[in-house]
Amino acid sequence: GENVEQHPSTLSVQEGDSAVIKCTYSDSASNYFPWYKQELGKGPQLIIDIRSNVGEKKDQRIAVTLNKTAKHFSLHITETQPEDSAVYFCAASSHNFGNEKLTFGTGTRLTIIP
Amino acid sequence: NAGVTQTPKFRVLKTGQSMTLLCAQDMNHEYMYWYRQDPGMGLRLIHYSVGEGTTAKGEVPDGYNVSRLKKQNFLLGLESAAPSQTSVYFCASSYVRGARTDTQYFGPGTRLTVL
Numbered sequence: 121g122e123n124v125e126q127h128p129s130t131l132s133v134q135e136g137d138s139a140v141i142k143c144t145y146s147d148s149a150s151n152y153f154p155w156y157k158q159e160l161g162k163g164p165q166l167i168i169d170i171r172s173n174v175g176e177k178k179d180q181r182i183a184v185t186l187n188k189t190a191k192h193f194s195l196h197i198t199e200t201q202p203e204d205s206a207v208y209f210c211a212a213s214s215h216n217f218g219n220e221k222l223t224f225g226t227g228t229r230l231t232i233i234p
Numbered sequence: 235n236a237g238v239t240q241t242p243k244f245r246v247l248k249t250g251q252s253m254t255l256l257c258a259q260d261m262n263h264e265y266m267y268w269y270r271q272d273p274g275m276g277l278r279l280i281h282y283s284v285g286e287g288t289t290a291k292g293e294v295p296d297g298y299n300v301s302r303l304k305k306q307n308f309l310l311g312l313e314s315a316a317p318s319q320t321s322v323y324f325c326a327s328s329y330v331r332g333a334r335t336d337t338q339y340f341g342p343g344t345r346l347t348v349l
Contacts, residue, residue, distance in 0.1 A: 121293075126276075154337065156340075161342075162343070163343050164277070164324070166338070169337070209276060221279055221292065222277075222338060223279075224277040225276055226274060226275060226276040227274075227276050
C-alpha cells in the first residue's frame with residue numbers, strides 16, 4: 121500500500137518568512153495530493169491540492185509543487201502570519217473508482233514567531 | 235448547511251464498555267470515512283463507505299464496526315472498548331464526480347478516552 125513520509129515534524133519561522141514542508145510517497149499510481157490544515161481542537165481542513173497532471177499550483181500565499189519522477193511534493197507558505205500556526209498534513213491517493221483512500225503523512229506543527 | 239457533524243464531542247468509557255459514534259453530513263456525499271488520530275501518527279483510516287448499505291475496511295479496522303443505513307449517516311461502533319482505542323476520531327465525507335472523488339470534508343472530531 122501507499123506510504124507517505126512528511127518532514128519536518130515541527131517547524132518554527134519568524135513572522136513574514138517562508139515555510140516549506142516536504143512529503144514523499146511510495147505508490148507511483150498515486151495522482152492526487154491534498155494538503156490539510158488542522159487548528160487546535162478542530163478537524164482538518166483542505167487548503168490546497170494538486171493532481172498529477174500539473175507540477176505547481178498557487179493560491180495567494182500558498183503553493184504546492186509536485187515532482188512525480190522523484191515522488192515528492194511540497195507545501196510553500198510565503199509571508200507567514202500568526203494565523204498560519206497549526207498542524208499541516210499532506211496526503212496521497214490514487215483514483216481507483218470505488219477504492220479512493222487517502223494516506224496521510226504524520227503532520228508538521230508549524231509555529232509562527234511574532 | 236452544517237457540513238459534517240459528529241456526536242458526541244467527548245466520551246469517557248471503561249474497558250469493556252460499548253458505544254456508537256454518529257457522523258452525519260448534509261452535503262449529499264456518496265463517500266464517508268472514519269479515521270483515528272493519535273499523536274505522531276497522523277490520521278489512519280478505520281473503515282469507509284462508498285454508498286448507502288456498503289462498507290469496507292481501512293488500515294486499522296480491528297475492534298470497530300460500522301454501518302451506513304442512510305446516505306447521510308455513518309456509524310462507528312466499539313463493541314468492547316480497550317485502552318488502545320483512546321484516540322480522537324474524525325469522520326469525513328466526499329463527493330464523487332464521474333470517476334474521481336472530490337475533497338474530503340472533515341467533522342470536528344470525537345475525543346474518546348478508555349480507562
